[in-house]
Amino acid sequence: MAEPLRIALAGLGTVGAGVIRLLAANAALVRSRAGREIRIVAVSARDRVRDRGVDLSAFDWCDDMAAMASRDDVDAVVEMVGGADGPALTLAKTAIRQGKALVTANKAMIAHHGLELARAAEERGVPLKFEAAVAGGIPVIKGLREGAAANAIARVQGILNGTCNFILSTMEDTGRDFADVLAEAQALGFAEADPSFDIDGIDAGHKLAILAAIAFGARLDFAHVSCEGIGAVRAADIARARDLGFVIRLVGEADVDAGPPGAAPARLLQRVRPCLVPQAHPLAHVDGPTNAVVAEGNFSGRLLFQGAGAGDGPTASAVVADLIDIARSTMDGREAGPAFSVPVGELLAMEPAEPGDRTGRSYIRFTVADRPGVLAEITAAMRDAEVSIESLIQQGEPDAKGDVLVAMVTHEGPERCVAEALRLLDGSPSLTAPPLVMPILEA
Amino acid sequence: MAEPLRIALAGLGTVGAGVIRLLAANAALVRSRAGREIRIVAVSARDRVRDRGVDLSAFDWCDDMAAMASRDDVDAVVEMVGGADGPALTLAKTAIRQGKALVTANKAMIAHHGLELARAAEERGVPLKFEAAVAGGIPVIKGLREGAAANAIARVQGILNGTCNFILSTMEDTGRDFADVLAEAQALGFAEADPSFDIDGIDAGHKLAILAAIAFGARLDFAHVSCEGIGAVRAADIARARDLGFVIRLVGEADVDAGPPGAAPARLLQRVRPCLVPQAHPLAHVDGPTNAVVAEGNFSGRLLFQGAGAGDGPTASAVVADLIDIARSTMDGREAGPAFSVPVGELLAMEPAEPGDRTGRSYIRFTVADRPGVLAEITAAMRDAEVSIESLIQQGEPDAKGDVLVAMVTHEGPERCVAEALRLLDGSPSLTAPPLVMPILEA
Numbered sequence: 001m002a003e004p005l006r007i008a009l010a011g012l013g014t015v016g017a018g019v020i021r022l023l024a025a026n027a028a029l030v031r032s033r034a035g036r037e038i039r040i041v042a043v044s045a046r047d048r049v050r051d052r053g054v055d056l057s058a059f060d061w062c063d064d065m066a067a068m069a070s071r072d073d074v075d076a077v078v079e080m081v082g083g084a085d086g087p088a089l090t091l092a093k094t095a096i097r098q099g100k101a102l103v104t105a106n107k108a109m110i111a112h113h114g115l116e117l118a119r120a121a122e123e124r125g126v127p128l129k130f131e132a133a134v135a136g137g138i139p140v141i142k143g144l145r146e147g148a149a150a151n152a153i154a155r156v157q158g159i160l161n162g163t164c165n166f167i168l169s170t171m172e173d174t175g176r177d178f179a180d181v182l183a184e185a186q187a188l189g190f191a192e193a194d195p196s197f198d199i200d201g202i203d204a205g206h207k208l209a210i211l212a213a214i215a216f217g218a219r220l221d222f223a224h225v226s227c228e229g230i231g232a233v234r235a236a237d238i239a240r241a242r243d244l245g246f247v248i249r250l251v252g253e254a255d256v257d258a259g260p261p262g263a264a265p266a267r268l269l270q271r272v273r274p275c276l277v278p279q280a281h282p283l284a285h286v287d288g289p290t291n292a293v294v295a296e297g298n299f300s301g302r303l304l305f306q307g308a309g310a311g312d313g314p315t316a317s318a319v320v321a322d323l324i325d326i327a328r329s330t331m332d333g334r335e336a337g338p339a340f341s342v343p344v345g346e347l348l349a350m351e352p353a354e355p356g357d358r359t360g361r362s363y364i365r366f367t368v369a370d371r372p373g374v375l376a377e378i379t380a381a382m383r384d385a386e387v388s389i390e391s392l393i394q395q396g397e398p399d400a401k402g403d404v405l406v407a408m409v410t411h412e413g414p415e416r417c418v419a420e421a422l423r424l425l426d427g428s429p430s431l432t433a434p435p436l437v438m439p440i441l442e443a
Numbered sequence: 444m445a446e447p448l449r450i451a452l453a454g455l456g457t458v459g460a461g462v463i464r465l466l467a468a469n470a471a472l473v474r475s476r477a478g479r480e481i482r483i484v485a486v487s488a489r490d491r492v493r494d495r496g497v498d499l500s501a502f503d504w505c506d507d508m509a510a511m512a513s514r515d516d517v518d519a520v521v522e523m524v525g526g527a528d529g530p531a532l533t534l535a536k537t538a539i540r541q542g543k544a545l546v547t548a549n550k551a552m553i554a555h556h557g558l559e560l561a562r563a564a565e566e567r568g569v570p571l572k573f574e575a576a577v578a579g580g581i582p583v584i585k586g587l588r589e590g591a592a593a594n595a596i597a598r599v600q601g602i603l604n605g606t607c608n609f610i611l612s613t614m615e616d617t618g619r620d621f622a623d624v625l626a627e628a629q630a631l632g633f634a635e636a637d638p639s640f641d642i643d644g645i646d647a648g649h650k651l652a653i654l655a656a657i658a659f660g661a662r663l664d665f666a667h668v669s670c671e672g673i674g675a676v677r678a679a680d681i682a683r684a685r686d687l688g689f690v691i692r693l694v695g696e697a698d699v700d701a702g703p704p705g706a707a708p709a710r711l712l713q714r715v716r717p718c719l720v721p722q723a724h725p726l727a728h729v730d731g732p733t734n735a736v737v738a739e740g741n742f743s744g745r746l747l748f749q750g751a752g753a754g755d756g757p758t759a760s761a762v763v764a765d766l767i768d769i770a771r772s773t774m775d776g777r778e779a780g781p782a783f784s785v786p787v788g789e790l791l792a793m794e795p796a797e798p799g800d801r802t803g804r805s806y807i808r809f810t811v812a813d814r815p816g817v818l819a820e821i822t823a824a825m826r827d828a829e830v831s832i833e834s835l836i837q838q839g840e841p842d843a844k845g846d847v848l849v850a851m852v853t854h855e856g857p858e859r860c861v862a863e864a865l866r867l868l869d870g871s872p873s874l875t876a877p878p879l880v881m882p883i884l885e886a
Contacts, residue, residue: 139590147582150763319595
């Protein structure tokens, strides 16, 4: 059997400890599938004395991560430090520069610096892999990069944040409101003390940008991902949606259009938003902290990948799958193929698409004062903006603050018309809170 | 850019034509992802003059498939001839012997001869790949072999036959009976004129045996797959199941147990059966001709892969994904790793497990004569076999033949007790047709 693949682990939080546990528990099968042993030789973390529930005595402890990444007896570095910049990025760059394979679970770092790191890895001829950065234990990077490689992908959609999905599906099951369920999620450890990164859609946006780059062969472009979170979704919206046959999910969606006539390259639209998902759509049955990704290939048709989106076990599963790939593919000093499925120089530079050009149905919910004429004002704005209303529900009773919810579903039409209607209503004293617009996904 | 990967295609049915169309339609992206051109140089099929809707003029036509597989200007052979033996197997063996990579969509051939072919491919150092043989366009072979490679898999479950799933979900949607829906499926082209291969569960069994070998690192063992089809499922069973909160699906399931105390190797159980699937199980939402596979890894947790299980586009997507892998991995004369994730010599030889040892809940439906004492006879047999009944439904009205259906759900218990109860009732004049037993999957 070939020489071991020698690993340095940086960052020993729950995921780092999970990787150590996995390599111990599944040692024989990992060796068999990798074609050689995957051996941890060195570890590093901020706090040496903390008890992580795993035995570190067999590994060299390094206080200096960058120095660890430069060791001659290390073939691959696993980065689980976290953060888009700082020590994680320094470590990643050092590892690649030193000719080490790099495996990371760090979506923020890849979303912000993935192209730069991929170019450095190509130049140095080392693998860069990040299966664990998107959708935890689901092998969706591999699924798109290799499994669906023969297809032009028209669209990717995903439930990419387990915290938001836990909150929304718990609201759905219990009828409770957002703040209440968020507090429970925090108590259960499903949400961070500062949950904004998750509930504002930023984390899902990082993952979407990575998926889009691979799916479309486009230059990674997190700066143009529009992220809208779930904080404005009310229990009443979920109840209305259910009456109409939908569930509400935070969906990251990316697709390409041909652009205006005469424009050469395709344009890329990347958005994270709460959406109404019909029961016949595969994402409608993704509950709790589960993640899922749907990709539509021009030959494969619609593919669904689903599983645990976070947690030490699933994330370790993805990290070690990357290590096994590296162990196999670099056995004779080879490299494992481009990180984003094609070399960075071949990735398309796509302009961001204009969202207003898109057509679809929307759910719009207004929070209005309980007085005559409000409905006439809203429907007049819709008429003037050429938004056609399919159905309208006004809640019977005002809530504690005296507000009434008015929810409507539009016929299919351009999104810019909906935006124009809201602009016409902007500043109206009839509206007591900003309206919430959610697109309705097609089955 | 590297030299083209030169392909010979054998078999030009709908899938073969699909591969030709895909390589033309997606030429630029395939070249980009493969790192080099994938170029068809030669084709072969039984009938030269048939119009396949694709232009063959750029390819050399070969009347002799085996000779085509021996050409010096061919690097990889794509086998889409079909059939477990005969010309397909001769072609496959010839291609490997001649040092060509082999890609096949032929589940019957892999289920029966996969180990022999994999061993030959290892000895010759050539890739053998068969993503298209299981679940059409879904990259589930890759998902298990590579994506879930870090895990000990406890169980795989799949909806692996689109014809059966189309029939069952149409019966569910329309309330129509099996024979009627089968006739429609045949008219629509979803079922063959001789449908037995599909509806008896053999086709699903082939795919299950392949999945099990990869998931468990076990020697492929189609001989011990027990296959039960959907021909005995009645509209009334589907209605009963729905009342109880289940859908009926033909599920292929494989798992391993530790065997009796002292027995060293794990034992493998492989079964294809109609099952009652609870709404909370991911397979409950797989409708129409869709396929899906669930794998439970010891670190990843439950993974779901879902998509189109058949058709020229999805199958071509899988075939070309294999070709892209080969184009990348063999760029410098390398090989792409073992076909069944570990070398054939390292695959475990697992004994078949004893199904009676398994515990679970069952749905049992009796077709009985409408006369006094029948229910007492059945329930006495259950008592004597120590089968505990959770619920029992007797249909109000006898059917046209004067038969009455009695359906029951058992409490969790060993399957051997259910088998014993049926043995006690065997030959009873009260039963007018053999009972139908379907396991109830856990959510």
